[in-house]
Amino acid sequence: MKQFKALLIKEWHTHKFNFLIPSFVLGAFLVLATLISIYGRIRYGGSVLTFGTEGEFNAVMVLRNLHYVLAAIVGYFGLATSLQLTDTLLNSDYQKKCEIMHHSQPVSLVKMLAAKFVFSVPMVLVQYLILTVISSLILSAVSAYFGFNSWGIGLKAALSPFFLIFIATMVLSSLVSLFASVFRKQSTLKLILTLILIEALRLVLMRVWGAPEIFSPLSYYVKTFTMPFEAISFQGAQASLVLENAFNQKNLISLAVSVLMYIAGYFFYKRRELS
Amino acid sequence: MTLYEKTFEDNPTPYQIRNLSKHYGKFQALDDVSFTLPWGKIVGLIGKNGAGKSTLMRCMLGFLQHEGEVLLDGIIQKHGNHEIFNQVAFIPDVSGLDDRLTVKQSWDYVREMNPHFNVERGERLFARSNLPLKKKVGKLSKGMKTKLYLLMTLSLDVRYLILDEPTLGLDIAFRKEFFNTILGEFFDEQRTIFISTHQVEEVEDILQEIIFIDNGKIILNEDVEQLKSRLHVVSLPADRRAELEAYRPKVIDGALGFVSAVMDSGVKIEGAIYSRPKLADIFMEYVGGSHETV
Numbered sequence: 001m002k003q004f005k006a007l008l009i010k011e012w013h014t015h016k017f018n019f020l021i022p023s024f025v026l027g028a029f030l031v032l033a034t035l036i037s038i039y040g041r042i043r044y045g046g047s048v049l050t051f052g053t054e055g056e057f058n059a060v061m062v063l064r065n066l067h068y069v070l071a072a073i074v075g076y077f078g079l080a081t082s083l084q085l086t087d088t089l090l091n092s093d094y095q096k097k098c099e100i101m102h103h104s105q106p107v108s109l110v111k112m113l114a115a116k117f118v119f120s121v122p123m124v125l126v127q128y129l130i131l132t133v134i135s136s137l138i139l140s141a142v143s144a145y146f147g148f149n150s151w152g153i154g155l156k157a158a159l160s161p162f163f164l165i166f167i168a169t170m171v172l173s174s175l176v177s178l179f180a181s182v183f184r185k186q187s188t189l190k191l192i193l194t195l196i197l198i199e200a201l202r203l204v205l206m207r208v209w210g211a212p213e214i215f216s217p218l219s220y221y222v223k224t225f226t227m228p229f230e231a232i233s234f235q236g237a238q239a240s241l242v243l244e245n246a247f248n249q250k251n252l253i254s255l256a257v258s259v260l261m262y263i264a265g266y267f268f269y270k271r272r273e274l275s
Numbered sequence: 276m277t278l279y280e281k282t283f284e285d286n287p288t289p290y291q292i293r294n295l296s297k298h299y300g301k302f303q304a305l306d307d308v309s310f311t312l313p314w315g316k317i318v319g320l321i322g323k324n325g326a327g328k329s330t331l332m333r334c335m336l337g338f339l340q341h342e343g344e345v346l347l348d349g350i351i352q353k354h355g356n357h358e359i360f361n362q363v364a365f366i367p368d369v370s371g372l373d374d375r376l377t378v379k380q381s382w383d384y385v386r387e388m389n390p391h392f393n394v395e396r397g398e399r400l401f402a403r404s405n406l407p408l409k410k411k412v413g414k415l416s417k418g419m420k421t422k423l424y425l426l427m428t429l430s431l432d433v434r435y436l437i438l439d440e441p442t443l444g445l446d447i448a449f450r451k452e453f454f455n456t457i458l459g460e461f462f463d464e465q466r467t468i469f470i471s472t473h474q475v476e477e478v479e480d481i482l483q484e485i486i487f488i489d490n491g492k493i494i495l496n497e498d499v500e501q502l503k504s505r506l507h508v509v510s511l512p513a514d515r516r517a518e519l520e521a522y523r524p525k526v527i528d529g530a531l532g533f534v535s536a537v538m539d540s541g542v543k544i545e546g547a548i549y550s551r552p553k554l555a556d557i558f559m560e561y562v563g564g565s566h567e568t569v
Contacts, residue, residue, distance in 0.1 A: 002387055
């Protein structure tokens with residue numbers, strides 16, 4: 001546990017700026033939104049939103065979607081941060097020429113890679129959750145100021161994309177992790193090129209040689225990436241429907257495959273030689 | 276009974292390298308290398324650039340995949356086995372430290388990662404140094420980086436210290452301090468230092484055993500005193516060069532009107548001057564080439 005903590009602290013010291021990108025982005029967004037609000041209030045004067053009885057349902061939907069979309073945007077920054085960290089954590093020691101120092105410690109590779117995984121996926125997701133709650137509370141405070149109480153539905157809507165972001169992060173980061181374990185340099189570029197190449201081969205096989213429908217990894221990963229935003233169509237992003245969709249059979253299989261990809265990545269990483 | 280004594284009784288030749296070979300594609304970096312690191316000795320590994328010194332050390336530490344066996348306490352050490360670092364510490368030829376960490380962060384990291392970190396010794400060594408705690412390692416000079424690496428390594432209670440050209444690029448004063456610190460803080464009859472260097476002169480007096488490596492092969496592995504008593508330098512006036520050449524030495528040096536060569540101590544030539552050979556001279560006799568490569 002002492003070693004694991006030391007590994008996490010080392011990752012924090014060496015990658016804290018990248019890790020905190022979602023916080024910086026949200027912070028910048030909130031500052032900008034506040035400045036625009038202040039400007040609007042000074043320029044156009046204060047006004048209170050009045051939805052009335054007829055507009056009540058629409059207002060709930062609008063606010064719920066607003067919370068959802070803001071949470072999803074923060075989630076995408078979290079996802080992008082997670083993917084970037086997954087690649088960097090596996091290869092930056094090599095690129096910074098300090099691989100030998102870190103591999104000269106009496107610590108198992110499993111523990112070393114587990115610390116990298118915890119830092120790049122679960123810890124980023126925890127940060128995302130905290131940011132989601134903060135952004136939702138701020139949004140609710142603003143809507144309360146304008147005369148509409150959205151604390152409960154807002155928080156519920158804001159937290160609902162979490163599982164979709166979690167699945168997308170696991171699926172995509174496992175793929176990035178696999179490529180980063182195999183390739184020390186430009187692994188993300190090689191990953192993208194591989195997906196494009198497979199897609200091109202797939203199209204050639206299907207269109208030229210008339211092969212039956214072949215699974216497309218590229219569209220699968222693109223769909224996984226856009227999944228949290230697609231969920232907004234579920235009747236105003238209702239939490240129960242989003243959750244139901246998050247844990248369908250397809251996504252559970254995707255999660256299982258991502259675990260296998262992490263394991264495969266471990267074996268590739270283990271075979272590496274230290275130059 | 277200490278860990279060292281117990282292990283020593285169990286296994287008097289604990290660090291063994293057997294038939295070690297390493298290929299990089301078609302290039303053979305190591306060719307059937309075998310030797311044993313004895314207890315409580317300072318062993319030098321001498322070879323030209325590209326002879327296979329660094330590759331050998333990296334194979335011994337499990338950094339590289341290889342053919343043959345590396346055994347520690349009778350147990351085969353496979354590629355990537357971290358357990359070896361409970362008994363072995365390593366300082367590479369390049370700094371190797373993480374430039375992104377501060378001095379204190381590096382220190383804390385190594386302390387927390389190593390169950391055998393001797394906090395008392397570490398703090399004593401660190402207090403004596405003038406290393407700036409808050410400074411990033413990347414901002415330190417090459418000498419300061421090496422000092423930090425050395426102090427962290429010397430704070431580990433390990434039995435083997437492997438040094439791969441540790442003083443490369445450092446000034447004379449620092450190199451001297453480096454070796455004095457190692458001898459004072461690490462070396463005793465229970466611990467072994469295995470050092471590769473091209474600055475043979477500065478380790479000449481501390482080495483007890485020597486290994487010459489050339490083209491990936493061990494060409495000599497001997498006790499330094501025994502080696503130096505087995506050989507001597509024969510010097511003759513330059514006009515008697517032919518008498519030296521008759522013994523077919525690999526290298527004949529010439530200076531100040533004299534020519535000299537390292538020969539078996541049994542070789543006696545009338546009127547010759549005999550002197551104790553330096554390791555660099557012996558190396559050249561075994562390997563050939565110019566002194567600049569050692």
